[in-house]
Amino acid sequence: MEKALQVIEEMTRLGIIKAYAIGGGIAATYYIEPILTYDLDIFFTPVKEGLDELAPIYEFARGRGYVEQAEALLIEGFPVQFIPAYNDLVREAVADAATLRYRDVEAKVVKAEYLAAIALQAGRAKDRERVARLLESEAVDRAVLAGILERHGLTDKLRKMEGGADEK
């Protein structure tokens, strides 16, 4: 995985993408217990907003001999899914990312509070489960989360979720 992370960092240095942060299952695994996942999800802000924000990434990847596998790119044998920051919440999460260390590599990762907010916004069953786990963990600062939720109109969504939560 460290080689894939190095390539993603390189893409930022080369200006292929403006900024990035690991999201999804691996970001969750960074903060809570390990969960089954198969892709390394990368939220990114493109250098240019446009119709095909993935084009520069795929062009770079083809030049390196990396192939596509379903929705992912196999980077150094590792499935990486690039997801353009699709709304203000995700853009803010990328801009305010934390840094993780894996072996000798440093990489950007979505902060726990943003990860919870993004999952809350997505609202699927597995996302609600992730929100619950993140809230239960010591990784989430509830005051920081409250600010994010307020800014993005998600406060009621959390209230409803917590109101209807069963203990497991």
Add this chain to the structure above:
Amino acid sequence: MKSKAAASVFEKKRERRRQLSQLPFEKKVEIVVELQKAAAGIRKDSRRKVWPI
């Protein structure tokens, strides 16, 4: 929660999750790979490969 026994089980589960969450990230990734191996033994899916970490 009405049942003390159930409350105790849930509390132990929470404690286990808390312990797992505090493992080093590298160790957690190793566990993810172990989960992938276990899943591969149950369901064959060519798109879902065990990571080459």
